[in-house]
Amino acid sequence: MPGLTDHTRYTSMQNSGINHYDLLLATAAQSREIDRLTIEELGLPGETLMEIAGSRAADLLKEKLIPGDSVLFVCGKGNNAGDAFVIARLLTDYGIHAAIYPVMGTDGFSDDAQKNYDRLLKLAGISGKKIAVWQDWQDPSGFDLIVDGIFGTGIDKEVRQPVSDIIGKMNRSGIPVCALDIPSGIHCDTGRTLGTAVRAETTIQFGLNKLGCYLGDGPDCAGTRVLASLPFPNRYKHSVSVRLAEMNREATEALLHTPPSRRSHKYNNGVVHVIGGSPGLTGAPAYTARAAWTLGLGAVSLIHPAGWQTAATLETPSIIRYPAGGDTDHHFTPDHIEQVLNTLREKPGVAVIGPGIGRNEGTMAFCREIIRRSEGPLVIDADALRCLAGAGALLKERSEKGPVVLTPHPGELKALTDTGSGDDSDRLRAAISYSESTGATVLAKGNPVIVHSAEEKKTILTPYDSTIFARAGFGDILAGNLAAFLSRTSQPSRGSEAALVYGYHKWNEIVSRGKPFPEPSDFT
Numbered sequence: 143m144p145g146l147t148d149h150t151r152y153t154s155m156q157n158s159g160i161n162h163y164d165l166l167l168a169t170a171a172q173s174r175e176i177d178r179l180t181i182e183e184l185g186l187p188g189e190t191l192m193e194i195a196g197s198r199a200a201d202l203l204k205e206k207l208i209p210g211d212s213v214l215f216v217c218g219k220g221n222n223a224g225d226a227f228v229i230a231r232l233l234t235d236y237g238i239h240a241a242i243y244p245v246m247g248t249d250g251f252s253d254d255a256q257k258n259y260d261r262l263l264k265l266a267g268i269s270g271k272k273i274a275v276w277q278d279w280q281d282p283s284g285f286d287l288i289v290d291g292i293f294g295t296g297i298d299k300e301v302r303q304p305v306s307d308i309i310g311k312m313n314r315s316g317i318p319v320c321a322l323d324i325p326s327g328i329h330c331d332t333g334r335t336l337g338t339a340v341r342a343e344t345t346i347q348f349g350l351n352k353l354g355c356y357l358g359d360g361p362d363c364a365g366t367r368v369l370a371s372l373p374f375p376n377r378y379k380h381s382v383s384v385r386l387a388e389m390n391r392e393a394t395e396a397l398l399h400t401p402p403s404r405r406s407h408k409y410n411n412g413v414v415h416v417i418g419g420s421p422g423l424t425g426a427p428a429y430t431a432r433a434a435w436t437l438g439l440g441a442v443s444l445i446h447p448a449g450w451q452t453a454a455t456l457e458t459p460s461i462i463r464y465p466a467g468g469d470t471d472h473h474f475t476p477d478h479i480e481q482v483l484n485t486l487r488e489k490p491g492v493a494v495i496g497p498g499i500g501r502n503e504g505t506m507a508f509c510r511e512i513i514r515r516s517e518g519p520l521v522i523d524a525d526a527l528r529c530l531a532g533a534g535a536l537l538k539e540r541s542e543k544g545p546v547v548l549t550p551h552p553g554e555l556k557a558l559t560d561t562g563s564g565d566d567s568d569r570l571r572a573a574i575s576y577s578e579s580t581g582a583t584v585l586a587k588g589n590p591v592i593v594h595s596a597e598e599k600k601t602i603l604t605p606y607d608s609t610i611f612a613r614a615g616f617g618d619i620l621a622g623n624l625a626a627f628l629s630r631t632s633q634p635s636r637g638s639e640a641a642l643v644y645g646y647h648k649w650n651e652i653v654s655r656g657k658p659f660p661e662p663s664d665f666t
């Protein structure tokens with residue numbers, strides 16, 4: 143199904159507003175509850191919802207199929223199969239040759255699936271069309287598409303035989319697969335593969351995006367993800383607190399332009415202080431400072447141990463340098479605390495602590511004191527995060543004084559939170575619970591990037607492949623961009639989302655200018 147519109151790409155191309163509800167990412171329990179409320183409280187029968195889901199999906203498929211094409215529907219027993227039967231009926235009437243393979247037999251369908259199976263066979267009788275119902279797997283070559291209606295949100299245990307075998311055969315067939323709601327075998331809440339999973343070219347999600355299509359193995363198995371809307375009242379969706387980042391470039395960049403009246407002087411036109419650097423790690427804070435400066439702030443400073451000099455910052459002479467200590471000081475130590483705090487107090491702004499700061503014992507003590515005693519918005523990045531292991535109480539106290547955003551990569555998040563294996567759903571849980579327990583906003587790097595703000599009770603995931611940024615130095619750039627956006631908004635989640643979205647668009651702009659592998663310096 144090449145060419146079906148990925149709604150995430152679509153929104154990024156549109157650059158216009160998007161319905162907030164279309165960005166929500168639901169778990170299986172949330173989907174079920176929203177279904178239940180719509181059916182029981184609103185009074186819209188499940189059968190009607192299924193008809194709408196199937197007809198929206200059939201319309202999407204008709205954009206790519208022409209009468210005479212052949213489609214194989216591989217189905218389970220639940221409502222996911224019911225959706226497939228609706229689609230098969232509508233496409234048969236459109237002129238498609240349909241074959242059905244109910245992998246677990248034709249007994250014991252859910253009520254709505256049974257009704258739609260019966261209607262499909264009735265339609266065949268009425269219209270004189272032949273619909274093959276397979277008893278066993280057959281050679282599918284000759285089919286133009288396979289529709290996966292085996293499992294939707296109803297699966298929570300390992301896929302058993304014979305289904306796992308059939309999924310393997312579907313994946314090896316070389317025929318494009320369109321998954322309904324979620325690729326069969328992917329867990330809706332975690333994106334983990336339950337033994338084996340369908341690898342689809344396209345996934346049509348119904349009513350709400352499914353969290354599992356955006357975490358773990360989900361993105362690889364789902365392919366292009368599309369949302370087909372269902373008439374669930376928005377009021378019922380309020381329990382869903384995780385959403386995709388909004389990819390609107392114009393709104394993001396507009397944030398950088400605060401009202402001119404407030405820009406009377408460089409020190410009230412956005413100030414960022416970058417505190418970092420140690421022997422061998424001088425490029426990192428320079429990148430961070432330059433990434434902040436490039437976003438149009440009034441003043442950016444680089445506070446570094448006086449013992450290192452770097453040519454890198456001299457390329458941007460406007461960045462103000464504050465060497466801490468004397469010429470023989472190559473690391474930050476507790477001796478520098480008062481001097482650095484004075485600088486932060488004199489010119490209030492957003493501080494970033496950590497890029498290239500190193501893990502020297504004295505430096506860790508220095509970081510803890512700066513975190514404890516500084517007052518404005520603070521970004522804690524890279525090695526400065528290491529000083530927080532076991533220091534949740536310190537962070538909680540600090541978060542009460544002003545917004546704090548932590549930017550751990552997966553290893554740093556694990557060290558910080560002392561949690562599990564570190565797959566995406568672990569990262570999601572860890573980011574939320576650490577943020578909730580400390581009050582700090584957590585921007586957990588990885589793919590996807592996960593942002594949770596305890597204050598705003600929001601969780602945001604990147605909808606694009608963020609592995610493009612897995613090159614040395616992009617973490618430093620992100621920290622600088624983030625600080626710049628935080629100087630323009632008091633909402634840490636908005637600033638975090640904006641920095642991520644800004645980076646994505648900037649990347650694409652550089653690629654479109656003919657540079658296939660942008661590097662950090664292209665962002666400064």
Ligand SMILES: NC(=O)C1=CN([C@@H]2O[C@H](COP(=O)(O)OP(=O)(O)OC[C@H]3O[C@@H](n4cnc5c(N)ncnc54)[C@H](OP(=O)(O)O)[C@@H]3O)[C@@H](O)[C@H]2O)[C@@H](O)CC1
Nearest residue numbers: 177191192220221222293294295296297299300301302323
């Ligand atoms: N209601 C609505 O409003 C709407 C719902 N919609 C659609 O409904 C879908 C959810 O449907 P669902 O809840 O019926 O579950 P579904 O995913 O089809 O499968 C469950 C079946 O699989 C079986 N099974 C489970 N695990 C298994 C395993 N490991 N190995 C083998 N079997 C296993 C399980 O059997 P059991 O194990 O319980 O005996 C049960 O029979 C949703 O994704 C969307 O597509 C749309 O139409 C929009 C409107």
Ligand SMILES: Nc1ncnc2c1ncn2[C@@H]1O[C@H](COP(=O)(O)OP(=O)(O)O)[C@@H](O)[C@H]1O
Nearest residue numbers: 587588608611612614615616617618620642645
């Ligand atoms: N604009 C962006 N959008 C999404 N992710 C980003 C962006 N910029 C940076 N990242 C994330 O930051 C990671 C790089 O940070 P990190 O590993 O700390 O690198 P480094 O310390 O070498 O700069 C990337 O792998 C990606 O997860």
Ligand SMILES: [K+]
Nearest residue numbers: 293322324326
């Ligand atoms: K499916």
